[in-house]
Amino acid sequence: MTRIPAGKLGTDTRPAHELPTLPHPWPQLLRAWCPHGLRPIQSQSLPSIVGGHQHLVITAPTNSGKSLCAHAELLRCCLAGQRAVLIEPMRVIANEQTQTLTELIARLAPLLGQKPSVRLSTGEFRNTNEFLSDPPPDEGEILVVTPERLDLLLRNPAHDDFIASIGSVVVDEAHLLIDERRGRTLEGLVTGLLLLAEDQHRTPPRLTLLSATLPEPERIATWLGGAKHIASADRYPSLSSWVQRTPDKAAAESAILEECRLALANPASSVLIFVYKTDDARALAKSLAAELGEPVGHAHSKMPAAAKAAAIEAFADGTHRVLVASSALAMGVNLPCTTVIVRDTHYPGVGPVPTHQLRQMCGRAGRGDHPGTALVLVQELDKRGPAALAQELASSEPAALPQAPTWQQQPPDLPRLADRIAAVLLRYHERGVDLPFLRAWCARSLRGGDLADQLPAILDWLDWWKLASTTHSEYDDGRWRLTLGGRTAATHGLPLRIAGGALQLWRDLLQVDSSDQLLGDWSAFDHLLLIELLADRAPTLRRDSADLADGNLSWMERNVAFHQSMLWREWFYRSDSKGEEIIGSLGITDPRDRPLHGSAAQKQVRQAILRTIVLSERMRGASSDQLVRQWRLNSFAGIEEELRDNRIWLSHGVAQLADWPLLSWHCNHVLQVDEPRKARVKHALNHIRFEALSSCGSLSTCSPLGALLPGLRQQHGKRRVGMNTLRKLEDAGVTSLAQLLELSLDELVAAGIRRDFAKQIVAFCRAALR
Numbered sequence: 001m002t003r004i005p006a007g008k009l010g011t012d013t014r015p016a017h018e019l020p021t022l023p024h025p026w027p028q029l030l031r032a033w034c035p036h037g038l039r040p041i042q043s044q045s046l047p048s049i050v051g052g053h054q055h056l057v058i059t060a061p062t063n064s065g066k067s068l069c070a071h072a073e074l075l076r077c078c079l080a081g082q083r084a085v086l087i088e089p090m091r092v093i094a095n096e097q098t099q100t101l102t103e104l105i106a107r108l109a110p111l112l113g114q115k116p117s118v119r120l121s122t123g124e125f126r127n128t129n130e131f132l133s134d135p136p137p138d139e140g141e142i143l144v145v146t147p148e149r150l151d152l153l154l155r156n157p158a159h160d161d162f163i164a165s166i167g168s169v170v171v172d173e174a175h176l177l178i179d180e181r182r183g184r185t186l187e188g189l190v191t192g193l194l195l196l197a198e199d200q201h202r203t204p205p206r207l208t209l210l211s212a213t214l215p216e217p218e219r220i221a222t223w224l225g226g227a228k229h230i231a232s233a234d235r236y237p238s239l240s241s242w243v244q245r246t247p248d249k250a251a252a253e254s255a256i257l258e259e260c261r262l263a264l265a266n267p268a269s270s271v272l273i274f275v276y277k278t279d280d281a282r283a284l285a286k287s288l289a290a291e292l293g294e295p296v297g298h299a300h301s302k303m304p305a306a307a308k309a310a311a312i313e314a315f316a317d318g319t320h321r322v323l324v325a326s327s328a329l330a331m332g333v334n335l336p337c338t339t340v341i342v343r344d345t346h347y348p349g350v351g352p353v354p355t356h357q358l359r360q361m362c363g364r365a366g367r368g369d370h371p372g373t374a375l376v377l378v379q380e381l382d383k384r385g386p387a388a389l390a391q392e393l394a395s396s397e398p399a400a401l402p403q404a405p406t407w408q409q410q411p412p413d414l415p416r417l418a419d420r421i422a423a424v425l426l427r428y429h430e431r432g433v434d435l436p437f438l439r440a441w442c443a444r445s446l447r448g449g450d451l452a453d454q455l456p457a458i459l460d461w462l463d464w465w466k467l468a469s470t471t472h473s474e475y476d477d478g479r480w481r482l483t484l485g486g487r488t489a490a491t492h493g494l495p496l497r498i499a500g501g502a503l504q505l506w507r508d509l510l511q512v513d514s515s516d517q518l519l520g521d522w523s524a525f526d527h528l529l530l531i532e533l534l535a536d537r538a539p540t541l542r543r544d545s546a547d548l549a550d551g552n553l554s555w556m557e558r559n560v561a562f563h564q565s566m567l568w569r570e571w572f573y574r575s576d577s578k579g580e581e582i583i584g585s586l587g588i589t590d591p592r593d594r595p596l597h598g599s600a601a602q603k604q605v606r607q608a609i610l611r612t613i614v615l616s617e618r619m620r621g622a623s624s625d626q627l628v629r630q631w632r633l634n635s636f637a638g639i640e641e642e643l644r645d646n647r648i649w650l651s652h653g654v655a656q657l658a659d660w661p662l663l664s665w666h667c668n669h670v671l672q673v674d675e676p677r678k679a680r681v682k683h684a685l686n687h688i689r690f691e692a693l694s695s696c697g698s699l700s701t702c703s704p705l706g707a708l709l710p711g712l713r714q715q716h717g718k719r720r721v722g723m724n725t726l727r728k729l730e731d732a733g734v735t736s737l738a739q740l741l742e743l744s745l746d747e748l749v750a751a752g753i754r755r756d757f758a759k760q761i762v763a764f765c766r767a768a769l770r
Contacts, residue, residue: 007394010235017043039065041232055227062363064235078116082167116141133492174209213356215399239372243390272337276344300326302638340365346382356399415497422490432479465500494653501586519684524691525563532608619698655692
C-alpha cells in the first residue's frame, strides 16, 4: 500500500548548544547536568526560567528536552527559598517524576548548596496512606501532585498559608486542559491560583505549562495574563511520520506485521503499537508473538498496576522488543522506541482521534541516537482520509481548542457543572458570591465564558438538593453560599450528586421510621450499595440476565449474617416496586433527566448489587481470580485497582456526611427532633461513619482487618501499623474485628505484635466499642 509522508521533525545530528549567560550556580549546575550541551528548547528557555518572573508556556516536540526545563524551574524556585509544585496528569507519571527528581537532586546537591526534599502527594490511600482531601504534607520543598490533589488544597481556605508558600507551579503534559473530563479540573485550578492571588493582593505563583501538543498556545498564554510563549520544532533524534490507508482491521494488522518484521531486522530497534480497545491489545500481542517468533508484551490502562509496570519495564529494558498498548497510555508514560504504529485513528462511538493526540503517540518514536519512524494506519471508518490526515500531521500549526464543551450539551450535565461551581462557592464562602461574581469568574477561565449561561440552572439545582442557598442563619446579605452538606462534599471532592442523594435518603429514612431503627441498622454493605447506585460511569462487570438476578439473590440469602443489609432486607428483597422507592429517594434519573423506573431501574439495582457483592468479597479476602470464575466477570482484574481506589475516595467522602449538624440542617422543616431522638440519630451516624472509614481500609488491603488503618491513622496522624502487622494477626487466626476486640494487650504481644503497635490497636478497639 502507498504511504504518504506526514512530515519530519528534528535532526539526526546531536545538538550541543553553548550555555547561555546565567548567574551562579547555573553554569556549574548545567555542565554537570548536561555534559553534552543543551538542546534548542533548553537554551531558549533557560534565560527566561532563571532570570525572569513571567509565566511561561513552553511547547516543543517529544524528545526535545522539555523535562530539563521543568526541573530547572522547580530548582530555581527552591534556590529562591520557596516551595515548588509539579503537576502530573497521572499517578504513575507522578511516581516516576518523584524518583527522577530525587535522584537528580542527590547528584546535584553539592553544586546546589542544599538538598531540597521531594514529596509525592497524590491522595492515593492504597499506596500513600493519604486521602485526596488531606491537609498538605508538612515536608517537601518540591511537591509532586495530580491536578485533583492540588485543586482540593486550593479550594479550602484552611490551606491558604500553604498556597501562599508556593512560588512556582509547573504543569507537565498541559494538553490535559482539553481533556473532556479532567481538563475542567486543571482549568479551574489554574484560574483559581490566579484569581486567589489577586484577591489576596499578592503575586501568584509562577506558572509554567509544558506540552508537545498544546492547542492554541498563544491564547493560553493570554489567559495566563500575558505569559511568554517559548516554542521550538527541534528534537533529537528525528521523527519521520507516514500515513497509510488500510481498508479494515485485518489489513491494518497485516501492515503492522510487515512493519514489525522490517523494523526488527535491526537488533537495536523496538516497536510500540497503539490500539484503542484493551482487549485488542492482548489479542494483537498474542497474534504477533506467534508470527514473529519472539515475545510481545501488552499494556493497557485496565491492567493491574504491577502487571502494567512489568510490561512497560520489559519493553524499556529490551526483554520485549514489541509492545502493544492502549492509546490511553500515550499521555506522558515514558515508552521510548524506534518505531511507533498507530492502528486506530477512529474510535467507534467516539469519533476520529484528534490530530494532537496522534502526534502525542507518534512522538514516542526515537530512542537514544536512533531516529524514529511513526506509521499511522487509516481505516475506512476515518472519513478524513490518509492525504488530509497526513497534511494535518505535517502541519506546524497548533490545534484549536475544542468548540463544544460539555456544558453546551442538551440537556446539560448539571451535577458535573455544579461540582465546578461548588469549588468557587467553597473558596469564597465567607464573602459569599452573587451571579455577577460567578459570571466574572467564568469569563476569566479559559473556556468558561459559555458556562455563564448555565449559572441560573446550576444554582437552582444546588438549591433544590439543599447544597447551596442564599438563606443562612449567619449571613443576611442574600449571597450564594454552600450549605454545610455542600461545603463538606466540596471540601472532600465528593461529587455533589452522591452527596445530595445520600443526605436525601438518610432524611427519608428518618421520616418513615420515628424509631430510627432503619438508620441504626445501616451496614457496611449498605454504604457500598449506596455508592454503587449513585456512582457515575460505574463499570458493568457482567451482562444483565435472569441468571445474574438469581445469583445475586442466592448470595444475599446465604450471606445475611455477613452483609446485614438493611436496604436489601427492607426494599430490594423480592420487591422491584419497593426497590424503586430507594431509586426515587436517591433522585436517580435516566440520561434525559427523567425518573428511573421499570426495567431500567431494576437493571441498575442488579448491577449495583453485583458490584457491591464483589467488593465485599474482596474486602474479606476473596481473590480476584476466584470472583471472576464464580461470577463470570468481564475483565475485573483489569479494572479492580482503579475501582477500589475510586470507591475508597467516595467512601471517605460519604463518611464525612455522617454528621448530626449537617443532617439536621438537611432535615430542617421536615422533622421535629427531641433530645432522645437526637442522641439515637447521632449514635447511628457515628456507626455509619465508622463503617464507611472501615470500608476504606478493607478496600485498600483486601482484608477485614484493614478497617484498622483509617482508625489508627485518625488517632495517631501517621500510620505506623501496616500490612505486616495485619498479616501477623491473620497468621494468628484473627480474621475479623470482632475477634480482635476480644484480645488483650498481652495476647496481641504473644501473637507477635510489637507492644507499641499492640497499644495502638487496643486503644482503637476501645474507641470502636464506645
